Each structure stands twice: as structure tokens, then as C-alpha cells.
Amino acid sequence: MSVVVQKYGGxxxxxxARIGNVARRIVATFEQGHSVCAVVSARGDTTDExxxxxxEITPDPPExxxxxxxxxxxxxxxxxxxxxxxxxxxxxxxxxxxxxxIITDTTHTKAxxxxxxxxxxxxxxxxxxxxLVAGFQGVSTAKDVTTLGRGGSDxxxxxxxxxxxxxxxxxxxxxxGVYTANPSLVSRARKLxxxxxxxxLEMAASGAQVLALRSVEYARKxxxxxxxxxxxxxxxxxxxxxxxxxxxxxxxxxxxxxxxISYTTDEAKVTLRGVPDKPGVAAxxxxxxxxxxxxxxxxxxxxxxxxxxDISCTVPAEDLPAAELALHDVVEQLGAREYVTDSSIxxxxxxxxxxxxxxxxxxxxxxxxxxxxxxxxxxGTSPIKISCVxxxxxxxxxxxTLHTAFDLDEKDVVHEASDRGVC
Amino acid sequence: MSVVVQKYGGxxxxxxARIGNVARRIVATFEQGHSVCAVVSARGDTTDExxxxxxEITPDPPExxxxxxxxxxxxxxxxxxxxxxxxxxxxxxxxxxxxxxIITDTTHTKAxxxxxxxxxxxxxxxxxxxxLVAGFQGVSTAKDVTTLGRGGSDxxxxxxxxxxxxxxxxxxxxxxGVYTANPSLVSRARKLxxxxxxxxLEMAASGAQVLALRSVEYARKxxxxxxxxxxxxxxxxxxxxxxxxxxxxxxxxxxxxxxxISYTTDEAKVTLRGVPDKPGVAAxxxxxxxxxxxxxxxxxxxxxxxxxxDISCTVPAEDLPAAELALHDVVEQLGAREYVTDSSIxxxxxxxxxxxxxxxxxxxxxxxxxxxxxxxxxxGTSPIKISCVxxxxxxxxxxxTLHTAFDLDEKDVVHEASDRGVC
Numbered sequence: 001m002s003v004v005v006q007k008y009g010g011x012x013x014x015x016x017a018r019i020g021n022v023a024r025r026i027v028a029t030f031e032q033g034h035s036v037c038a039v040v041s042a043r044g045d046t047t048d049e050x051x052x053x054x055x056e057i058t059p060d061p062p063e064x065x066x067x068x069x070x071x072x073x074x075x076x077x078x079x080x081x082x083x084x085x086x087x088x089x090x091x092x093x094x095x096x097x098x099x100x101x102i103i104t105d106t107t108h109t110k111a112x113x114x115x116x117x118x119x120x121x122x123x124x125x126x127x128x129x130x131x132l133v134a135g136f137q138g139v140s141t142a143k144d145v146t147t148l149g150r151g152g153s154d155x156x157x158x159x160x161x162x163x164x165x166x167x168x169x170x171x172x173x174x175x176x177g178v179y180t181a182n183p184s185l186v187s188r189a190r191k192l193x194x195x196x197x198x199x200x201l202e203m204a205a206s207g208a209q210v211l212a213l214r215s216v217e218y219a220r221k222x223x224x225x226x227x228x229x230x231x232x233x234x235x236x237x238x239x240x241x242x243x244x245x246x247x248x249x250x251x252x253x254x255x256x257x258x259x260x261i262s263y264t265t266d267e268a269k270v271t272l273r274g275v276p277d278k279p280g281v282a283a284x285x286x287x288x289x290x291x292x293x294x295x296x297x298x299x300x301x302x303x304x305x306x307x308x309x310d311i312s313c314t315v316p317a318e319d320l321p322a323a324e325l326a327l328h329d330v331v332e333q334l335g336a337r338e339y340v341t342d343s344s345i346x347x348x349x350x351x352x353x354x355x356x357x358x359x360x361x362x363x364x365x366x367x368x369x370x371x372x373x374x375x376x377x378x379x380g381t382s383p384i385k386i387s388c389v390x391x392x393x394x395x396x397x398x399x400x401t402l403h404t405a406f407d408l409d410e411k412d413v414v415h416e417a418s419d420r421g422v423c
Numbered sequence: 424m425s426v427v428v429q430k431y432g433g434x435x436x437x438x439x440a441r442i443g444n445v446a447r448r449i450v451a452t453f454e455q456g457h458s459v460c461a462v463v464s465a466r467g468d469t470t471d472e473x474x475x476x477x478x479e480i481t482p483d484p485p486e487x488x489x490x491x492x493x494x495x496x497x498x499x500x501x502x503x504x505x506x507x508x509x510x511x512x513x514x515x516x517x518x519x520x521x522x523x524x525i526i527t528d529t530t531h532t533k534a535x536x537x538x539x540x541x542x543x544x545x546x547x548x549x550x551x552x553x554x555l556v557a558g559f560q561g562v563s564t565a566k567d568v569t570t571l572g573r574g575g576s577d578x579x580x581x582x583x584x585x586x587x588x589x590x591x592x593x594x595x596x597x598x599x600g601v602y603t604a605n606p607s608l609v610s611r612a613r614k615l616x617x618x619x620x621x622x623x624l625e626m627a628a629s630g631a632q633v634l635a636l637r638s639v640e641y642a643r644k645x646x647x648x649x650x651x652x653x654x655x656x657x658x659x660x661x662x663x664x665x666x667x668x669x670x671x672x673x674x675x676x677x678x679x680x681x682x683x684i685s686y687t688t689d690e691a692k693v694t695l696r697g698v699p700d701k702p703g704v705a706a707x708x709x710x711x712x713x714x715x716x717x718x719x720x721x722x723x724x725x726x727x728x729x730x731x732x733d734i735s736c737t738v739p740a741e742d743l744p745a746a747e748l749a750l751h752d753v754v755e756q757l758g759a760r761e762y763v764t765d766s767s768i769x770x771x772x773x774x775x776x777x778x779x780x781x782x783x784x785x786x787x788x789x790x791x792x793x794x795x796x797x798x799x800x801x802x803g804t805s806p807i808k809i810s811c812v813x814x815x816x817x818x819x820x821x822x823x824t825l826h827t828a829f830d831l832d833e834k835d836v837v838h839e840a841s842d843r844g845v846c
Contacts, residue, residue, distance in 0.1 A: 016479035050499065056439035057503050058510040065509070068517050069502035072495040076473065079492035080480050086488070087481040094491050099566065143522065 001125060003166040004029055007039040007135065007157035011174040012231035013077050014044035022172070022231060023084035026130060030090065035125040037164060039135040039157040040081055042073025063108035067137070067147045071097070074134035074153070082132050093124050094132040097145070101163075102138035102156065104146045110293075111146035113138060113155065116163035133160065151212020158215040162222045169219070169226050171211065176230035177238035178203070178210055180408040181261045186400050188409035192238050192259065199259055199351050200226075200240045202385040205297070206349035207264030216240070257361055258352040258406040263399050265346045265392050267297065268320045269378070270327060271312040274337025277303055285311055285330055292326040294319040298347070298380035298387060308337075312378060314389065317343060345377070346395035349387040350406065362386055368405045374398055424548060426589040427457040430464075430558065430580035434597040435654035436500050437467035445595070445654060446507035449553060453513065458548040460587060462558040462580040463504055465496025486531035490560070490570045494520070497557035497576070505555050516547050517555040520568070524586075525561035525579065527569045533716075534569035536561060536578065539586035556583065574635020581638040585645045592642070592649050594634065599653035600661035601626070601633055603831040604684045609823050611832035615661050615682065622682055622774050623649075623663045625808040628720070629772030630687030639663070680784055681775040681829040686822050688769045688815050690720065691743045692801070693750060694735040697760025700726055708734055708753055715749040717742040721770070721803035721810060731760075735801060737812065740766060768800070769818035771825065772810040785809055791828045797821055 006026065013019050022038075030036045050069050054061045061069075078094035085092035101117030121131050135153025140146045148155050154171060161169035178200070179189040195203070197220035204213040210228060219226050219240065229237035275281055282301060289296055296313045303309040315323045320341060327339040355361050362379075365386060369376060374397075377389040390398060403409060429449065436442050445461075453459045473492050477484045484492075501517035508515035524540030544554050558576025563569045571578050577594060584592035598606065599614060601623070606612040618626070620643035627636040633651060642649050642663065652660035698704055705724060712719055719736045726732040738746050743764060750762040778784050785802075788809060792799060797820075800812040813821060826832060 016476070019480060053439070053499070053503060054506060057442060057506045060510075061506045062509050065502045065505045065515075065517055068505075068519075069499055072499050075498075076476070076492055076495050079488045080476060082488045082491075083477060083480045083484045086485050087483075092488075094488055096491075096568075145519075 001035045002033065003037065003164045004034040005037045005039065005157055005161040005164060005166040005169045007153055007171045008041065008231060009153065009173045010041040010044055012172050013040060013081065019080055019084050023081060023088055025231065026085060027088050027090055030130055037121055037131045037133060037160055039133045039153055039160065040074060040077040041135050041153040043077050046073040064144055067108045067145050070147050071137040071145050074136050078132040078134045085130055090130055091128060092130040092132060095120065096134050097137035098139035100133045104138040104140050106140045106142050108146055110149035111138060111140060113159050116159055118163045121164065151215060154212040154215035155218065158218040158224055158226065161224045162218065169224055171226060171228050172231035173210060173228065174230065175210065176233060176235055177228050181399055181403050185396060186403050189403065190408065190410045194239045195259060196242055196353060197240060198384055199353055202349065202351045202382065203260055203262045206262040206347065206385065206387060208262040257354045257358045258350045258408065260351050261348065261399055261402055262351065263346055263348045263395055265395060266317050267314040267345060267347055268317050269312060269314050269342040269345050269389060270323055270339060271310055272327060272331065272336050272339045273310050274308045275311055275334055277307050277309050281334060282311060284334065288326040288330045289323060292322040294323045294326065298378050298389065300378045314347060344392045345389050346392045347387050347389050348395065348398055348402065349385050351385050353384050355384055364405060365402065368402055369398060372397060372401060424458045425456065426460065426587045427452055428460045428462065428580055428584040428587060428589040428592045430462040430576055430594045431654060432596045433464040433467050435595050436463060436504065442503055442507050446504060446511055448654065449508060450511050450513055453553055460544055460554045460556060460583055462556045462576055462583065463497060463500040464558050464576040466500050469496040487567055490531045490568050493570050494560040494568050497559050501555040501557045508553055513553055514551060515553040515555060518543065519557050520560035521562035523556045527561040527563050529563045529565050531569055533572035534561060534563065536582050539582055541586045544587065574638060577635040577638035578641065581641040581647055581649065584647045585641065592647055594649060594651050595654035596633060596651065597653065598633065599656060599658055600651050604822055604826050608819060609826050612826065613831065613833045617662045618682060619665055619776060620663060621807055622776055625772065625774045625805065626683055626685045629685040629770065629774065629808065629810060631685040680777045680781045681773045681831065683774050684771065684822055684825055685774065686769055686771045686818055688818060689740050690737040690768060690770055691740050692735060692737050692765040692768050692812060693746055693762060694733055695750060695754065695759050695762045696733050697731045698734055698757055700730050700732050704757060705734060707757065711749040711753045712746060715745040717746045717749065721801050721812065723801045737770060767815045768812050769815045770810050770812050771818065771821055772808050773829065774808050776807050779806055787828060788825065791825055792821060795820060795824060
């Protein structure tokens with residue numbers, strides 16, 4: 001069986017006309033001789049509407065009930081899509097995360113997939129049925145409905161692609177691929193034909209919205225090619241895989257230094273000041289944050305002469321309350337002076353495998369920002385990424401200027417920026 | 424464990440304020456020392472909205488997908504209600520029909536409950552939790568989500584009351600009990616303190632909307648007292664059970680002859696004309712209708728002198744298309760002349776256990792209608808019910824006049840008819 005897994009986001013199934021459009025696309029793929037398993041997100045604003053209903057009832061909904069509530073959106077979508085496919089004369093069946101055999105841990109609202117039992121999907125495919133699966137959800141080992149956290153439908157799709165031995169995972173969204181920068185911010189952003197798993201991983205971790213981080217981790221780990229496409233056109237999109245981007249040094253020299261720029265304004269900076277400079281201190285700080293389930297990104301420690309240091313890191317804005325609770329205790333335990341937070345930051349990241357052999361990249365980045373009069377705060381690096389934290393108010397100008405400075409601009413055509421979704 | 428099962432209809436949970444109201448009521452019952460299992464319908468117009476979504480996609484949605492779609496409504500309600508109860512400081516957990524152990528057959532959209540495994544609900548109750556169950560749904564023996572047909576939440580509630588050994592099943596709606604007639608039609612209708620299972624069965628079968636027929640069949644079979652109440656007041660409602668309504672002949676003589684009047688405009692009349700008058704003919708007609716899963720109500724056969732007869736029956740309006748298909752084949756096979764249908768009918772039923780010893784009831788009914796110039800069509804009887812079919816346009820006047828003629832009118836108070844829901 002040649003299996004194709006597809007994932008359709010909320011915009012792609014927002015109304016009856018779009019659902020019909022997706023149904024035709026799925027059927028066309030099936031007619032090419034493939035078995036198709038399509039993962040579906042909730043329609044349009046459904047998830048936000050359900051969240052609003054919950055907030056009307058209580059500011060602090062129990063997470064198990066939140067999952068019961070939010071999982072309804074995807075069930076509605078996949079049932080409607082199955083109906084639309086039936087209408088075209090094809091046999092289709094929809095499955096909840098549980099029926100699809102997606103088993104998760106019990107961490108409600110951010111569950112991790114532990115295992116997938118694809119038997120029911122495979123039977124249906126052998127019977128010639130097109131299979132729809134409600135994205136973003138599974139069933140826990142305690143037999144409760146769970147949801148997988150932000151971008152959960154991407155994760156469902158890639159995980160199923162692995163379990164079903166699919167040849168590709170196609171993710172359909174409202175942009176036609178992965179761009180060199182958010183096309184609705186940078187009008188001269190270019191669509192990339194290809195990015196490697198590592199580059200996509202860095203981009204997702206640094207703010208790119210087009211694919212959820214966890215799904216890219218999965219794809220990289222199990223070598224599942226992802227094809228990011230628009231649901232509104234037939235055009236080839238961006239391929240995410242490790243082919244065509246060899247480690248051959250000549251090829252690397254030919255690659256552009258920087259492939260893309262991502263940014264995020266959804267992080268906050270937390271700093272412990274005046275931490276006694278003793279072994280094990282940093283470990284205690286980050287153990288406390290980990291215990292509070294706070295994801296930590298860029299970490300900086302500066303030692304001053306007085307035998308105390310400041311430790312800073314960035315966390316997702318939504319984790320800030322939990323981080324503050326954790327740090328409050330740690331400040332006391334360590335005898336640190338205080339902790340402070342700053343929510344008005346943005347983090348800009350340059351990504352490129354070609355960066356390795358070009359030490360001037362950092363210099364160019366910092367000079368470009370300095371020329372704009374923008375202060376740099378924290379700087380973080382990996383072999384294929386350089387990030388720095390700046391004040392949120394400068395992010396638009398900084399991203400556009402860096403995009404030009406690193407020769408990423410589209411040469412001939414200026415895209416209509418306002419029509420584009422988020423990269 | 425003293426167990427109370429409650430059922431809350433869609434109007435009772437239509438918005439956040441009403442959900443809060445229901446949460447308080449549930450908690451009050453729990454505080455009286457009972458274990459509470461509350462069955463919840465979909466909020467307000469949710470089910471109709473989901474149906475409209477489906478109709479946008481296709482006029483003929485596959486039934487399995489219809490069940491996947493419609494079951495979302497109750498899941499959303501019970502999750503929100505669990506959140507509201509948590510907010511009041513109590514531990515609550517919501518279950519889908521599947522998690523509640525409700526096993527059904529595979530007849531999608533009108534599934535019958537085969538068995539209930541209440542283990543999970545009972546464990547939760549023993550742990551001191553309040554349990555919410557999504558009404559109207561279960562899981563089939565083929566592991567698909569099923570819905571139970573119109574009034575399915577009533578059925579869920581009574582079936583659970585039996586499985587849990589509950590002392591009562593309280594159904595909460597937007598009227599404060601069962602009335603002598605639809606109070607929004609008959610301003611002088613009176614609330615009944617008590618009806619027997621048999622009387623309630625006839626009323627539900629004859630058009631009364633307040634309890635679903637199948638749930639009354641269940642209650643009667645397993646002797647489960649139902650208390651029909653308003654979710655908006657604390658008042659005692661109507662008790663449906665076999666107590667206090669003894670078979671003692673003196674008591675019967677004291678009972679009013681007629682207890683209530685129901686009517687329905689949701690039926691259609693079908694007639695096969697010129698059917699050869701041979702043995703087995705009627706059986707073939709009704710076997711054909713049964714095979715098409717058409718529910719049949721009043722049946723009349725008139726034999727004419729020519730050796731042919733006309734066979735008429737009433738069917739729910741929604742089953743008319745299926746009935747016509749079935750009859751089309753039967754007309755050919757039997758050599759009958761034709762079949763005709765009439766959708767402009769109404770059926771009025773007088774219900775009363777006291778009717779048995781009062782043969783004048785039928786006469787009074789027919790005379791009353793004749794005095795109004797209303798033609799009677801089909802007449803059907805049971806030991807505690809007399810029905811007749813009339814033209815739909817006359818139903819309001821007929822019901823009100825019969826209500827007065829049989830001395831059912833409230834003597835002192837005139838209710839504000841426009842504030843009432845449907846009996």
C-alpha cells in the first residue's frame with residue numbers, strides 16, 4: 001500500500017465551500033492510487049470559541065475537562081469532511097484520536113504520544129476507504145481524552161505518517177510553503193523549495209508558525225519527509241527532509257549563508273539577580289523551572305566580580321506565571337537578591353546550515369541592528385542558528401532590514417504581503 | 424450509596440448563566456447526601472446548528488458520520504458543566520457515552536441501548552465525585568459512536584438510573600411538570616401531580632414532548648420513578664410511577680375520566696387503495712414498512728364489498744419518504760390500485776386510565792368535534808387512550824374545546840400561555 005498522510009489546518013476547512021475543496025483534493029490523491037489518511041484541525045475559529053465558552057464558566061478550568069471540550073472541534077471537522085467525500089461518491093470514515101489508536105500520557109492539554117496502534121486505519125484503507133482522523137487529540141493510558149498542545153494536528157499527522165509507513169506527510173495550510181521570513185511582515189520574502197530537518201527545527205523553535213516544533217522533531221527522528229503546501233493551489237510547496245542538502249563541502253559553500261529569519265514576540269525574559277556564584281546553583285534554578293513544566297530557551301549567565309552572577313533565560317509567555325512561582329521559591333532558597341521579568345521582548349533568529357563556515361554572520365547581524373539603533377540583549381547560538389533578544393517594538397524593522405542585509409529579498413516580484421498567512 | 428440521576432435538557436444549559444444554575448442545583452442534591460449522576464443534552468440550538476452544517480455539505484449524510492458529528496454537542500455541555508461544578512469547589516468528571524459504558528447496537532442515528540457497564544461511573548461516585556454523562560449517545564458493538572434518536576438524553580438518563588440502582592430519575596426541563604395539555608396551546612391547562620407509566624406512555628406516543636417515548640418504556644419496564652421538574656424553580660413537578668394510582672375500583676371511580684390530551688402534527692397518513700382482500704395481505708404491507716424501519720401508529724382497514732380493501736396507517740412525517748419507497752414496491756407486488764399520502768393531518772389523543780369504565784368518552788369526543796364542524800378521519804383506541812385523526816388546521820381549536828369539554832380546565836387561575844414550553 002502506498003500511503004499518503006495529509007494534514008489540513010483550520011483555515012482550510014473553515015466553511016462548507018472549503019471543506020468541499022479539501023474533499024476534492026483528497027479524492028484526487030486517492031485517484032492517483034494512494035491510500036489516504038487525512039488529519040483534520042477544527043474549523044476556523046472553533047477552538048477559540050470553545051475556549052471562550054470555558055472562560056465564561058471559570059477562569060481556571062480543570063485540564064481534563066478542557067480536553068473533553070476542545071477535542072469536539074476536530075471531531076466535527078472530520079465528520080463533515082467524511083460527508084463531503086461521500087458526496088463525491090467515495091467511501092470515507094472518520095476516527096477520533098482514540099479510534100485511530102493514538103495513545104498518550106496523562107498530561108492533559110499537552111499530552112505526548114506514547115504509541116500508535118494503526119490497525120483500524122490500516123483495515124479501513126485495505127477496504128478501499130479514505131480515512132479522516134481528528135487531529136490534536138488522543139486517548140490517555142487512563143482512558144481519558146487528551147489534547148496534544150499547540151500545533152497538535154501537525155504532530156498527529158507526522159506521528160501517523162510514521163506509524164503507517166507513509167511515503168510523505170503533506171501539510172496543507174494557507175501559505176504555499178515555508179518562506180525566508182514571515183511573508184505578511186516581509187513583502188520581499190521568498191518561498192524556499194527545500195529546508196533540512198535541522199533548519200526547520202530551528203525555525204519552529206524560533207517562532208516560525210508554519211509547522212509545530214514537536215512535529216518537526218518527530219519527522220527528523222524518523223526521517224519522514226514533510227511537504228508544506230497551500231490548500232488553495234496545486235503548486236509544489238516546500239519540502240522538509242534531508243535530501244538535496246548534502247553535507248558535501250562544495251555544496252555547502254554554494255548554499256546561501258542564511259536560509260531564513262524567524263522571530264517570536266511570545267516569549268518573556270526572566271532574570272535572577274545576585275545569585276551566589278557556587279557550583280550547582282544553575283542546576284537548581286533550571287530544575288525548579290523544569291519541575292514547573294516551564295520550557296526554557298536561551299540561557300545566559302554573567303558572572304560579576306563580586307562573586308555573584310545574574311542568570312537569565314527566555315520562556316514562553318504563557319509559562320511566565322508558572323516560572324514566577326518557581327523562581328520565587330528559588331530566590332529564597334539560594335539567597336539570591338531578586339528575580340525580574342520582562343515581557344516586552346522579541347527574539348530574532350537567523351537560521352542556516354551554511355553558517356558554520358562563515359564567522360562573519362554574527363558580526364553582520366549585530367552591525368545591522370546597531371545601525372538601526374537597536375540594542376541587543378541576550379544572544380544565543382547553535383551550529384545553525386544565531387538569536388538575539390531585542391525590544392519588541394523594533395522587531396518589524398529589524399526583521400525586514402536583516403532580510404535585505406543577508407540577501408534574502410525576492411529580486412523581481414514584490415508579493416502582496418497582506419494576503420499571506422504567517423510563515 | 425443513595426443515587427440520584429438527573430437529566431438536564433438543552434434549554435437548561437443554553438448559556439453560561441444557566442449552566443451555573445444547573446451546577447448549583449446538582450451540588451445542592453449532592454449536599455443532601457446523594458451520589459449524583461447528571462445526564463446533559465447539547466446546549467440550546469447546538470444540535471440544529473450541527474445538522475445545518477451537515478446539510479450544507481450534503482443532503483444525504485452517511486449516518487455513521489452524522490453520529491460522530493451530533494455527539495459533539497453533548498460532550499461540550501458536560502465538559503462545561505463539570506467546569507462549573509469545579510468552580511463551586513466540588514470534584515466533577517464528565518464522561519462520553521462510551522466512557523459511561525453505554526453499549527448500543529449499530530443502528531446509527533436511532534441506536535438502541537443493549538447494555539450498560541456502570542463501573543467507571545460507580546468508581547467515580549465512590550471517590551466522592553459528581554458525574555456528568557453526555558446524553559443521547561453511546562458506543563456500538565462495532566466501536567463506533569452512536570446516537571439514540573430523538574429524546575435520546577431522556578433514554579440515557581432512565582437507562583443509567585436503572586443500571587445504577589438510582590432511587591429516582593429527575594428530568595429537568597423548561598416546564599414545571601406534565602400538563603393536562605400543551606400549556607402553550609391551552610392557557611387553562613393544569614399541572615398533574617402524578618401520572619402512571621401507562622398513561623405517560625400513551626401521552627408520549629401521542630405527541631406529548633415532555634418525555635421521550637423510549638425512556639418511558641424503560642421506566643415502566645424497570646419501575647424507575649421519574650420526577651419531571653423545571654430547572655428554573657424548586658417546585659415539586661410531576662411524578663411518573665405506579666404508586667398512588669391503584670387499581671382499586673373505588674379509587675378508579677374517583678379518578679377523572681380523562682387525565683390529559685396530547686396531539687401531534689408530526690405524522691402523515693398513508694393509504695393503500697384497492698388491496699385484494701386475501702389472507703396475509705396486511706402482513707406483507709406492514710412487514711415491508713418494518714423492513715424500511717418505518718414506525719407505524721394507528722392502523723385502519725376497511726373492507727369494501729367488491730372484495731378489495733383500503734389499508735391506512737399513520738407514520739412519523741420523517742419516515743414518509745422511506746414509507747413511500749416501501750409501499751411503491753408493495754402496490755406492485757399485491758396488485759393493489761395505488762397508494763396515497765396525506766401530510767396535512769393532526770392526531771388528537773385523550774388519555775386516562777379511568778376511561779375503561781366510561782364508554783361515553785368516545786361519544787363525547789366525537790360529538791364535541793362534530794359540534795365544531797370538524798371531520799373525524801381515523802380512530803384508534805387502547806384501554807387507556809382514544810385517538811382520532813383530523814385536518815391539521817383544526818387542531819388548536821379542537822384541543823382547547825376538548826380540554827374544556829372533559830373538565831380539565833384550571834378553575835381559578837389563567838396561566839400565561841406564552842411563557843410555557845411544550846408539554
